[in-house]
Amino acid sequence: xxxxxxxxxxxxxxxxxxxxxxxxxxxxxxxxxxxxxxxxxxxxxxxxxxxxxxxxxxxxxxxxxxxxxxxxxxxxxxxxxxxxxxxxxxxxxxxxxxxxxxxxxxxxxxxxxxxxxxxxxxxxxxxxxxxxxxxxxxxxxxxxxxxxxxxxxxxxxxxxxxxxxxxxxxxxxxxxxxxxxxxxxxxxxxxxxxxxxxxxxxxxxxxxxxxxxxxxxx
Amino acid sequence: xxxxxxxxxxxxxxxxxxxxxxxxxxxxxxxxxxxxxxxxxxxxxxxxxxxxxxxxxxxxxxxxxxxxxxxxxxxxxxxxxxxxxxxxxxxxxxxxxxxxxxxxxxxxxxxxxxxxxxxxxxxxxxxxxxxxxxxxxxxxxxxxxxxxxxxxxxxxxxxxxxxxxxxxxxxxxxxxxxxxxxxxxxxxxxxxxxxxxxxxxxxxxxxxxxxxxxxxxxxxxxxxxxxxxxxxxxxxxxxxxxxxxxxxxxxxxx
Numbered sequence: 516x517x518x519x520x521x522x523x524x525x526x527x528x529x530x531x532x533x534x535x536x537x538x539x540x541x542x543x544x545x546x547x548x549x550x551x552x553x554x555x556x557x558x559x560x561x562x563x564x565x566x567x568x569x570x571x572x573x574x575x576x577x578x579x580x581x582x583x584x585x586x587x588x589x590x591x592x593x594x595x596x597x598x599x600x601x602x603x604x605x606x607x608x609x610x611x612x613x614x615x616x617x618x619x620x621x622x623x624x625x626x627x628x629x630x631x632x633x634x635x636x637x638x639x640x641x642x643x644x645x646x647x648x649x650x651x652x653x654x655x656x657x658x659x660x661x662x663x664x665x666x667x668x669x670x671x672x673x674x675x676x677x678x679x680x681x682x683x684x685x686x687x688x689x690x691x692x693x694x695x696x697x698x699x700x701x702x703x704x705x706x707x708x709x710x711x712x713x714x715x716x717x718x719x720x721x722x723x724x725x726x727x728x729x730x731x732x733x
Numbered sequence: 734x735x736x737x738x739x740x741x742x743x744x745x746x747x748x749x750x751x752x753x754x755x756x757x758x759x760x761x762x763x764x765x766x767x768x769x770x771x772x773x774x775x776x777x778x779x780x781x782x783x784x785x786x787x788x789x790x791x792x793x794x795x796x797x798x799x800x801x802x803x804x805x806x807x808x809x810x811x812x813x814x815x816x817x818x819x820x821x822x823x824x825x826x827x828x829x830x831x832x833x834x835x836x837x838x839x840x841x842x843x844x845x846x847x848x849x850x851x852x853x854x855x856x857x858x859x860x861x862x863x864x865x866x867x868x869x870x871x872x873x874x875x876x877x878x879x880x881x882x883x884x885x886x887x888x889x890x891x892x893x894x895x896x897x898x899x900x901x902x903x904x905x906x907x908x909x910x911x912x913x914x915x916x917x918x919x920x921x922x923x924x925x926x927x928x929x930x931x932x933x934x935x936x937x938x939x940x941x942x943x944x945x946x947x948x949x950x951x952x953x954x955x956x957x958x959x960x961x962x963x964x965x966x967x968x969x970x971x972x973x974x975x976x977x978x979x980x981x982x983x984x985x986x987x
Contacts (some may be wrong), residue, residue, distance in 0.1 A: 619904075630909035640909070678955040679972035701914035704970030710742055723909030 523563040523590055524548050526650035530614060531561075536621050546577060547584070554624045561617065567591065568654075569611075571599040578609055584626035586610045588617045595689060598652035633674055633699060640723070646731050657690045665733060669693040670726075674700045678720065680708040688718060694718055697726045759882040763823030764810035770829045774804060782836040783862040803840040807831050807855045815847035816855075833859050854943035872938035881939040888928040889981065895920045896977075922963050929958040942985065950980040 518648040521529070524542045531540040531550060538553040543560070551558045562584040569589045575637050577587050581732040587609055589596065596611060610620055620629035634655070641660060649720075651659045651662050653669075658701040660668045671686050671693045678698050686696055695718055698705065713720045721729060766774065782789040782802075791802040808818040810826050825831060833855055835843070843850040849982060875881040899917040906913060936943070936951050943951060956975050963969040 632904065633909075636908045636910070672813040674907075677970045677972045677974060679970075681972070700901070701906055701909055701911045702917065704964060704968060706970045706972060709970075 526565075526590065527561060527563045527588060527614070527617070531617075531621065534618060534621055550621065552621050552626070554622060555626060556624075559626055561585065561644045562587045563590070564588070565590040566594065566723055568595050568597060569600050570597045571603050574600045574603055574611070578607055579663045583607065583623075584609060586612070586617055586620050586629065589613060590711065593685060595657075596655040598654060601652055601655060637672060637699060640727065644727065644730055653692065657693065660730065662730065668695060668730070670695045670697055672697045674698065674703075676703055677699055678703055678705040680712040681719070682705065683709050683712045683716070692717075694727075696720045696727060696728060697723065699723055741976070742953065746798055761806075761810035762828065764806070764826035766804060766827045766829070766832055771804065773829050774832050774834050776804070777859070777863060777866075778834040779862075779866050781862075782839055783833050783858050784835055784839040785858055785861055787836060787839050787900070789838075790837060791834065801837055802834050803837055804837050805833050805840045805843060805855075807852050815844045816850075816852045818852070826938045862987050872936050874932040876944065878942050878987065881935065884935050885932045885985070888932045891926050892925050895924055918965070921961070926958075926962055926965065929954075929961065931959060936984070939985075947984050949978075950978050950984055953978040953983055 531537045620626040649661045768886045780792045857981040905911045
């Protein structure tokens, strides 16, 4: 009986073959694919992994080698990136993200400069808030927000069109206890069960606007 | 608002006839319409004279309920009557297709001057009256799949365009303060939901034109419409809302 399980690189290669902007994609190593896209003049490498948490050490192992990848993709939908991994990626000019991010990065002339728009909007909003003195990214979606004269808030950000109780419990599973769950999808609705579950667990679910106001409160 | 197909309009009207209404008697032997035919005729009229430039109300409620409706034969019940057609059997002369409901004045007019009111014209009055009623409910029965498809095409196209331009999947919605979200929500309420209802009414009215797999597509679409309305009218989110069935793009197409 053969082993038909795809390697992470094969999985990503197959996914990218369906992308309209990809002219060619080849698996060059167990955790590497090489991509030729319409927008990018040069071929570029994508480092591939499939871990629950991509930390600094894992990222370092993926970007080492003769060719630095333009993008590091972590396959699991609920995969997370540590704050130190994000800092390292920025320092090394390597883009980092999930499969959806990779798909968007391939559309760009410089995939290594891909910046998740959602993250960019979120970070800009926090930087501009007069009460916020700064923020620490514990993970890509979990921030500790520091405020002038007020206690820090541990905030988890998600982007879900229909937020369910399962999303709430998954967030708690992944990030532990936090003060606020922010849903940044402007079209989002939370189910009644989601609200109830969050209330039982001791935090509110807020859209961006109410969260922005919450930052001024104790 | 229910899924009122054109066929069901008749049922709706039957139940709204004033109680104790005496349906008109007509004694033309075998050319006499039977009771179901009379009921159907009365229902088709929606309570009004079927002559397009008359439309007089035929039913009245009060201390005494009464009506002034008269069943008129399009082709005469007898061989010597107005617009007679000897080729018709007696049963055909008393059939629904050969009858129209008019006020006393219009009935008198068409029978006193049949040359001015040929059978083709009166049949057109009936068809136009049915169409007027169906339009009021937003649904017509079409003769073929192509016509039915043409009826839903504009609604599908408009909804598709709105979704592609403003839908929740758009990149702009990565911004939690996206202006697009407000536009999308407005257009769902003003356009997409009413268009969905119109599509459902037309498909329900033309259910007989659908092939078996298309019935499933229609029912999937109905659930999608219900889920979308629950979300946008009643703020209900469950995580299980159904998507627009892709097969709708092919429904009623050859």
